Amino acid sequence: MFLSTSAFAEFAPEAVSMLKPKYPGNLTNVEGHARISLNIHKDGSVSDVKVLSATQPEFGQAAMAAASHWRFKPWTVSADRPAVLDANNDMIFSPEPLTTVPVELTFRNTTYQSCSALSEEVSQFRRDHPTRPLIAMKSFAITRVAVMFPALSGKSDYNEGLSRADALENALPDIVRKCQANPKKTYADYLPGNLKHYL
Known part of the structure; x- marks a missing residue:
């Protein structure tokens, strides 16, 4: 200056x-x-x-x-x-570069990211896409692919995969609330137990 x-x-x-x-x-x-x-x-x-x-x-x-x-x-x-x-x-x-989640995320580093990072991603997503459902957010979309993967690859029933994806989507508001309240925990800590073994 x-x-x-x-x-x-x-x-x-x-x-x-x-x-x-x-x-x-x-x-x-x-x-x-x-x-x-x-x-x-x-x-x-x-x-x-x-x-x-x-x-x-x-x-x-x-x-x-x-x-x-x-x-x-x-x-x-x-x-x-x-x-x-x-x-x-x-x-x-000058606009500062946004701190965003890396583009190439594996299922593991998506689900084991900190709750504080997930909450930041949720805030950014809601600012950028106020009318889109949470499941469309990158980390949640990646998780949805992970729980659907056995069905998509023919290793399990497709309808079961859809049920798991629905269960994930229904759990998202609760996951977001818990993560915001406990920023030091990880996203995986609040995933429904029956979905964790697909990740």
């Missing part, structure tokens, strides 16, 4: 803490910037943080929220060090 002070002041205060702005949670894959103005006081505090321009209103809000917590090294007022400095700052926003 670049901080420019008033053209009338050659003195630039030393930053002690310049909190970076958080990328707005309701935006995805959008890059942009925000320009703010602020006053820096001789005691190192800041005031009058304002948005001068922003490519998205959310970027302006995030920039203001971060800058209001900035702190600078206090200084002694002198002829070339005024009590208050006017400053401007430009902040660049």
Whole structure:
């Protein structure tokens, strides 16, 4: 981040803490910037943080929220060090890479993932696909294939495989609730016992 002070002041205060702005949670894959103005006081505090321009209103809000917590090294007022400095700052926003479940998951590392990872995947899935059933989520879809696999490969009755898949789907709301309450457990801990031996 670049901080420019008033053209009338050659003195630039030393930053002690310049909190970076958080990328707005309701935006995805959008890059942009925000320009703010602020006053820096001789005691190192800041005031009058304002948005001068922003490519998205959310970027302006995030920039203001971060800058209001900035702190600078206090200084002694002198002829070339005024009590208050006017400053401007430009902040660049880039979407952060999402932490998602790896694409190539085996049945085992899907079912033995932590409940905290599963809960994160559920939250992301519900944000991205609010109307889709939980069984369509990647980890649950992989588990469904696992319990159906003996039937799909001809090793067991197809109707039995469908019954197992239905049992899994019916258990999902309970699995999600239990995992959210116990993030250190694993997804497998809450799978119905009669399904575990297919995984």
